[in-house]
Amino acid sequence: MVSENKEIKHIIKLCKKDDPTAKKQLYEMFAGKMAAICYRYLDNKEDVEDALTDGFISVFENIGKYKEGNFKGWIYRIMVNSCLSLINKQKRFVMRENNTFFDKEENVEIDNPERFSSQDIMNALQVLTPREKVVFNMAVIDGFSHDEISQRLNLKKTSIKAMVYISKVKLRNYLINLEQERNRK
Amino acid sequence: MKLEDLFKERLEDYQIKVDNTVWEKVNAKKSTSNPSTVKSDNALNKVVKAIKTNATITKGVIAAVSTAALAGAGIIAYNNFKEHVPQTPIIENTDNNSPVNDDITAVITEDTLKTIKESKNKEDILPKDIFAIAEDSVNLDDNWKENRELDNFVIQPSDPVILKAVQHSDTVIKEPHFDTMRTKNDYQIKIKIPNVMTPNGDGINDCFVIRNIEDYPDNKLVIYTGNGKKIYSKEHYNNEYCPQNLQEGTYFYTLTVRINGFKKDFNGVITIIY
Numbered sequence: 001m002v003s004e005n006k007e008i009k010h011i012i013k014l015c016k017k018d019d020p021t022a023k024k025q026l027y028e029m030f031a032g033k034m035a036a037i038c039y040r041y042l043d044n045k046e047d048v049e050d051a052l053t054d055g056f057i058s059v060f061e062n063i064g065k066y067k068e069g070n071f072k073g074w075i076y077r078i079m080v081n082s083c084l085s086l087i088n089k090q091k092r093f094v095m096r097e098n099n100t101f102f103d104k105e106e107n108v109e110i111d112n113p114e115r116f117s118s119q120d121i122m123n124a125l126q127v128l129t130p131r132e133k134v135v136f137n138m139a140v141i142d143g144f145s146h147d148e149i150s151q152r153l154n155l156k157k158t159s160i161k162a163m164v165y166i167s168k169v170k171l172r173n174y175l176i177n178l179e180q181e182r183n184r185k
Numbered sequence: 186m187k188l189e190d191l192f193k194e195r196l197e198d199y200q201i202k203v204d205n206t207v208w209e210k211v212n213a214k215k216s217t218s219n220p221s222t223v224k225s226d227n228a229l230n231k232v233v234k235a236i237k238t239n240a241t242i243t244k245g246v247i248a249a250v251s252t253a254a255l256a257g258a259g260i261i262a263y264n265n266f267k268e269h270v271p272q273t274p275i276i277e278n279t280d281n282n283s284p285v286n287d288d289i290t291a292v293i294t295e296d297t298l299k300t301i302k303e304s305k306n307k308e309d310i311l312p313k314d315i316f317a318i319a320e321d322s323v324n325l326d327d328n329w330k331e332n333r334e335l336d337n338f339v340i341q342p343s344d345p346v347i348l349k350a351v352q353h354s355d356t357v358i359k360e361p362h363f364d365t366m367r368t369k370n371d372y373q374i375k376i377k378i379p380n381v382m383t384p385n386g387d388g389i390n391d392c393f394v395i396r397n398i399e400d401y402p403d404n405k406l407v408i409y410t411g412n413g414k415k416i417y418s419k420e421h422y423n424n425e426y427c428p429q430n431l432q433e434g435t436y437f438y439t440l441t442v443r444i445n446g447f448k449k450d451f452n453g454v455i456t457i458i459y
Contacts, residue, residue: 020212027208032200039201049207056211113186113194121195140189141196168188 008071015063027056034079040125040137041083047090055082080142084152087134108168110175115182124174128167135160136167374401374442374449384428385459392427393455395440399423403443408455411435433457 008029014022034055038048059078066074110116116124125133135153138144139160146157377396384391398404406422409415411434417426422440440451 023212024208027211031203031207033198035201035203036196036199040196049204049210052203052207053210056207057214060211108188110186110188110191113191116191116195118195118199121192122199141192171192172188 012063012066012071015060023060026059030075031056034075036122037076037079037142038083039122040141041080041134042086043126043130043133047086051079051083051086054086055079058082076142080138084134087130108165108172110172112179115179116175120175120178124171124178127170127174132163132167132170135163136171139164140167374444376401376442376451378438378440378451378453380454381456381458382428383458384431386429392424393438394424395422401442401444405441407439409437409439411437413437428457431457433459 011022011026011029015026031052035048035052038051038055042048042051055078058081059075062078125136128136135149135155138149138152139146144152146160149155149160150157376398379390379394382390382393393406393408395406402421402423404422405420406418406426407415408417408426416436417428419425434457436455436457438451438453438455442449442451
């Protein structure tokens with residue numbers, strides 16, 4: 001882990017000097033993971049590639065501004081921003097308030113988690129509507145605060161809570177169905 | 186295991202293979218976003234982009250701008266745009282056969298007109314020049330936020346430039362696979378609460394009957410008098426309340442229905458008459 005960090009630091013240093021090999025290295029290090037992020041937010045290949053391209057361009061343009069701290073977190077942030085601005089630009093869906101009130105923090109438990117692979121989890125996300133996907137990703141997986149989501153998407157916090165809960169229920173139901181189908185086979 | 190932990194754990198190091206073309210694009214710095222659309226929320230940018238990306242519209246714009254230049258005096262009238270909606274858009278797409286997504290209406294102020302008039306060959310003015318002027322003078326973000334629910338986008342009267350992006354109804358952001366409705370219906374509560382009771386013992390409207398309440402057993406009903414005194418309270422209400430000796434007048438109820446962890450309050454007035 002330590003050596004990996006050192007390696008990243010070295011690569012970043014070279015990237016700041018605009019070294020083409022280092023750039024390629026950095027890209028190869030992160031492209032797969034970043035693509036996974038984009039696939040969580042967007043639903044088709046073209047959009048994912050656009051967001052990825054924009055994200056990496058912005059990474060290389062702004063790498064001079066990166067000082068220290070968690071580089072992975074920094075690059076994650078840029079990618080999520082890139083996805084959000086693409087969604088915003090396309091205006092494929094409008095963020096609307098969800099008027100259902102939800103008053104408790106409820107835990108959604110999954111019984112035998114070891115049965116689900118990463119691929120299953122990625123597939124599960126597709127049951128959500130595009131905007132639920134965005135909110136769920138931001139709130140649950142990427143750990144944005146509800147304050148920030150509410151600012152970025154112009155949504156009330158109650159809506160976010162409700163949407164997160166609806167998403168969780170949908171995802172759990174999907175996973176339960178998946179398991180039952182497998183058992184039948 | 187908590188669902189969120191499962192998702193975080195499985196997705197943390199998950200990778201998806203990426204085509205080589207992406208790296209080529211990154212390397213060539215070919216951004217997919219148009220440089221003029223950096224502020225994605227900016228309606229003006231949206232209009233500019235629509236114009237830039239559509240050659241037919243561009244033609245329409247130039248023609249229309251020339252018309253506008255001739256009709257210069259009429260322009261000021263549009264400054265009170267909201268009250269006086271122009272009958273015919275000044276700029277419109279003239280070619281009906283082209284696959285156009287956006288009609289664009291723009292009203293240009295005197296300064297811009299001056300620029301247009303002073304240039305000898307009006308065809309030389311590109312829409313981007315006009316909008317470049319506009320972009321300098323107006324920041325549309327706030328207005329855009331205010332009007333984003335509308336199909337039309339209008340700048341406030343005091344602003345030097347008025348632009349209106351009209352979208353055809355079928356291309357208005359209707360979010361094709363955006364199914365809020367399903368989510369909403371899942372948790373929609375279909376009950377009907379009466380507003381009148383006649384508890385005179387004739388068997389008609391003697392009880393407080395909420396239609397379909399049996400589908401939502403997790404509920405709580407409280408009834409107050411006009412003074413706010415609680416006279417009836419029941420959890421899991423199932424149309425049992427048939428009051429007697431109740432004075433004529435107005436009463437209030439609050440009904441809380443819970444379903445799948447969601448809560449909805451209904452408040453209202455019941456009038457008691459005999």
